[in-house]
Amino acid sequence: MMRFPRSSALTLAVAYIGLGLAALALFAAPLWYAWRVTVRDGRYELLQSDAQRLTEVFRRDGEPALVRYMDARVNLQIAGERLLLLVDPSMHPLAGNLHAWPTEIPSQSGAYTLYMPLGGPPEEVVLVHQVLPGGYHLLVGRDIARYVPLEQRFWYALGGAVVILSVFGTVGGILIRRALMARIHGIRRTVSAIIQGDLSHRLVTYRRGDELNTLSRIINQMLDQIEQLVQGVRNVSNAIAHDLRTPLAELRSRLEGLALTRPDTEETFSEIDEAVADVDRVIGIFNALLRLAEIDSGMRRSGFVTVDLGELVANAVEFYQPAAEMRDSQLRFESDGPASIQGDPVLLAQALSNLIDNALKYTPPDGTITVAVRRNSDRSVEIEVADRGPGIPDAEKPKVVERFYRGDTSRGTPGVGLGLSLVDAVARLHASELRLEDNRPGLKARIVLNPGNILPSRAIRPITETDERYQHEPVYP
Amino acid sequence: MKVLLVEDNERVTQFVVKGLQEAGHTADHAGNGRDGMFLAASEPYDVIVMDRMLPGEIDGLAIVEALRKSGKRTPILILSALSEVDERIRGLRAGGDDYLTKPFAFGELLARLDALTRRAQGESAQTRLEVADLRVDLLTRKVTRGNRPITLQPREFKLLEYLMRHADQVVTRTMLLENVWDYHFDPQTNVVDVHISKLRQKIDADFERPLLRTVRNAGYSLTSHD
Numbered sequence: 001m002m003r004f005p006r007s008s009a010l011t012l013a014v015a016y017i018g019l020g021l022a023a024l025a026l027f028a029a030p031l032w033y034a035w036r037v038t039v040r041d042g043r044y045e046l047l048q049s050d051a052q053r054l055t056e057v058f059r060r061d062g063e064p065a066l067v068r069y070m071d072a073r074v075n076l077q078i079a080g081e082r083l084l085l086l087v088d089p090s091m092h093p094l095a096g097n098l099h100a101w102p103t104e105i106p107s108q109s110g111a112y113t114l115y116m117p118l119g120g121p122p123e124e125v126v127l128v129h130q131v132l133p134g135g136y137h138l139l140v141g142r143d144i145a146r147y148v149p150l151e152q153r154f155w156y157a158l159g160g161a162v163v164i165l166s167v168f169g170t171v172g173g174i175l176i177r178r179a180l181m182a183r184i185h186g187i188r189r190t191v192s193a194i195i196q197g198d199l200s201h202r203l204v205t206y207r208r209g210d211e212l213n214t215l216s217r218i219i220n221q222m223l224d225q226i227e228q229l230v231q232g233v234r235n236v237s238n239a240i241a242h243d244l245r246t247p248l249a250e251l252r253s254r255l256e257g258l259a260l261t262r263p264d265t266e267e268t269f270s271e272i273d274e275a276v277a278d279v280d281r282v283i284g285i286f287n288a289l290l291r292l293a294e295i296d297s298g299m300r301r302s303g304f305v306t307v308d309l310g311e312l313v314a315n316a317v318e319f320y321q322p323a324a325e326m327r328d329s330q331l332r333f334e335s336d337g338p339a340s341i342q343g344d345p346v347l348l349a350q351a352l353s354n355l356i357d358n359a360l361k362y363t364p365p366d367g368t369i370t371v372a373v374r375r376n377s378d379r380s381v382e383i384e385v386a387d388r389g390p391g392i393p394d395a396e397k398p399k400v401v402e403r404f405y406r407g408d409t410s411r412g413t414p415g416v417g418l419g420l421s422l423v424d425a426v427a428r429l430h431a432s433e434l435r436l437e438d439n440r441p442g443l444k445a446r447i448v449l450n451p452g453n454i455l456p457s458r459a460i461r462p463i464t465e466t467d468e469r470y471q472h473e474p475v476y477p
Numbered sequence: 478m479k480v481l482l483v484e485d486n487e488r489v490t491q492f493v494v495k496g497l498q499e500a501g502h503t504a505d506h507a508g509n510g511r512d513g514m515f516l517a518a519s520e521p522y523d524v525i526v527m528d529r530m531l532p533g534e535i536d537g538l539a540i541v542e543a544l545r546k547s548g549k550r551t552p553i554l555i556l557s558a559l560s561e562v563d564e565r566i567r568g569l570r571a572g573g574d575d576y577l578t579k580p581f582a583f584g585e586l587l588a589r590l591d592a593l594t595r596r597a598q599g600e601s602a603q604t605r606l607e608v609a610d611l612r613v614d615l616l617t618r619k620v621t622r623g624n625r626p627i628t629l630q631p632r633e634f635k636l637l638e639y640l641m642r643h644a645d646q647v648v649t650r651t652m653l654l655e656n657v658w659d660y661h662f663d664p665q666t667n668v669v670d671v672h673i674s675k676l677r678q679k680i681d682a683d684f685e686r687p688l689l690r691t692v693r694n695a696g697y698s699l700t701s702h703d
Binding site: 273276279280283284287290291294299302303315318319320322323326346349350353354357360361419 | 560561562563566580582632658660661662663664665666667668671672675694
C-alpha cells in the first residue's frame with residue numbers, strides 16, 4: 001500500500017512549486033506594469049500629436065477648414081479607430097464622430113480616461129481635450145478595446161506557465177520522492193537487519209557519490225568500527241573467561257581435594273596458602289583489567305602533571321638493577337638529561353616497569369638491556385627499551401598489545417598477557433602509541449611523547465557525587 | 478591497640494575482628510554510618526578502619542570529613558572496593574591517612590594499622606635510629622653495625638630507614654613499594670625481594686644474629702626480638 005506520510009521529499013517539492021510560482025509572479029508583475037505604462041503613454045503621445053495637428057489646421061485656416069478636414073478624416077477613418085469632436089463655444093457639435101460633448105470632461109485642456117458608451121456597453125476610452133482660440137473645444141480620443149486581446153494573450157501565457165510549472169513540479173517531486181524513498185527504504189532494511197544483531201550488513205554505496213552516498217559510506221565506516229569493537233569485546237570476554245577459568249579450576253580442585261582427602265594439619269595449611277595464591281592471581285587479573293578500563297576511559301587525564309621522564313626512567317632502571325644483576329643481565333641506562341612532559345607519573349612508571357620486566361624476562365642470561373630517554377630535535381621525548389631476547393615476529397606485533405594475547409615465545413613464562421596492553425593503553429592516553437621494532441636480535445619498544453601533549457580526543461568527565469557508581473553497593477568478594 | 482571497624486559486610490567484619498583479636502588487639506565494630514560516627518566521636522581509639530560505602534545516610538568519607546572538622550586526629554585507614562586512583566585521592570583528601578583496596582590480605586591491613594599507630598605516636602625529630610647493634614644516623618647518613626661501618630646506596634638507605642622506623646612491625650611489599658619507591662602499582666616480578674636480599678647481604682650477612690626477617694605471607698620485619 002502506498003502511504004502518503006509527511007514526506008520530506010514531497011514537502012520539498014511543494015515548497016519548490018510555491019517558490020517557482022512566486023518567482024513567476026515577481027517576474028510578471030514589473031513586465032505587466034511596464035507594458036501598461038508604455039502602451040498608455042504611447043497612446044497619449046499619439047493623441048496629443050493628432051490634437052496638435054488639428055489645432056494647427058484651426059489656427060492657420062480657421063474653423064471651416066478644420067470642420068472640413070475633420071469630416072474628411074471621419075469619412076476616411078475606419079470606425080472606432082479615432083474619436084473626434086469639435087464644438088463651438090456653446091458646446092454645439094460642429095464636426096467629428098461623437099454626437100455630444102461628454103459631460104465628464106472638464107473645461108480645461110488635458111488628457112482623460114473614462115468609460116463611455118460607443119453604441120454598446122460603456123468602454124474604456126482615452127481622450128485628449130484641447131481648448132482652441134475663440135472658445136472652441138477639440139476632443140481627440142481612442143478606445144482601448146483594441147489592446148484587450150493582446151493583454152488577454154499575456155494572461156493566457158502566464159496561466160500556461162503556472163500550469164506547466166505546477167505539473168512539472170508535482171511530477172518531479174513525486175519522482176524525486178520515489179527515488180529518495182527507495183534509497184531510504186534500503187537503508188532502513190539494512191539498519192533493521194543490524195538491529196536484529198547481524199553486524200555484517202552494509203549500506204549500498206555507489207561510485208558516483210552524492211550526499212546520501214557519502215552519508216552511507218560514513219555509516220558503513222562507523223559500522224566497521226562498531227563490528228571491530230564488538231569483535232574485540234567478544235575476544236576479550238572469551239579471553240577473560242579462559243584466563244580466569246584456569247586459576248579458578250585449580251582453586252576448585254585444590255579445595256575439593258582438601259575436602260576429600262582431609263590431610264593432616266601441616267599439609268592443609270600449605271594447601272590453603274596455595275589456594276590464597278590462586279585467588280590472588282584472579283584478583284591480579286581483575287586489577288589489571290580494571291586499570292586498563294580506567295586508562296581507556298581517559299579519566300586519568302584530569303590528573304596530568306609535569307613529569308620529568310629522565311628522572312622517572314632513571315628511578316625505574318635503578319629499581320630493576322638488582323633483579324637484572326641476579327640474572328647476570330646488564331641493565332644499561334642512557335639519558336639526555338631532564339625531559340619534561342605532561343603526563344600521569346604513576347601510569348608512566350607502571351608502563352615502563354612492564355617494558356623492563358618483559359625485557360628481563362625474555363633476555364637470556366648475560367644479555368644486555370638498554371633503557372634510554374632521548375630528546376628529539378622536534379622537542380618530543382622518546383623512551384626506548386631494547387633487549388636481546390627472541391623478539392616478536394612481525395606478524396605477531398599488532399597482536400601482542402591485544403588483551404590476553406600471549407605469543408608462542410611467551411609460553412612457559414609467567415604473566416597473563418596484559419602487560420603490553422597496558423603499555424599501549426598508557427601510551428595512547430598520552431596521545432602516543434607503543435611501537436615495537438626489531439632490535440636484530442631482540443625487541444625494541446619505543447614510546448614517543450610530545451612535551452605539551454594536548455589531548456583533544458576524549459572529553460574528561462568530572463567526577464561528581466551523583467555518579468552512577470555511588471548508587472550501587474559493589475559486590476564484595 | 479584499640480581499633481574501631483566501621484564496615485557493613487558481615488564476612489569482612491568477622492574476618493578482620495577475629496584477626497585483630499588474634500594479634501592481641503581489641504576491636505569495636507559498627508555496621509552502619511550512624512553508629513560508626515557515634516563511636517568514633519565518643520570513644521578513644523588508636524586507629525579507625527572505615528569502609529566507604531555504608532548503609533544509611535552517612536557514608537565513610539562523610540564520617541572522616543566530620544571527624545577531621547571536629548578536630549579528631551585519630552588515624553583513619555579507608556577500606557574500599559573503589560580502586561581507581563581518583564578515588565584514592567578523594568579518600569586521602571577527605572582526611573584518611575591510608576587507603577586499602579578490597580579485596581585485601583589481612584597481613585597487609587595489620588601492617589598498615591601498625592604503621593599508622595606508630596606514626597600517630599609521633600615520628601619525633603629523631604636523628605638516630607637503632608635496632609640492636611644496627612645504628613643509622615639520619616644527619617650524616619652513616620650506617621654502622623657493631624663497630625663496622627656499612628656502605629649503602631641512597632635507595633638502600635631509604636629502604637633501611639623505612640624498615641628501622643617500623644622496627645618490630647611487619648611491613649608488606651606494597652608498603653615498601655609505596656613508601657620507598659613511590660610506586661603505586663604492583664610490578665609483576667619479585668623485585669622488592671631482590672632489594673631486600675641485597676640489603677640483607679650488607680647488614681646481616683657477616684653477623685651472627687639476623688635482624689631483617691621474612692614474614693611468611695606478609696612481608697618483612699626488622700627486629701631484634703626472636
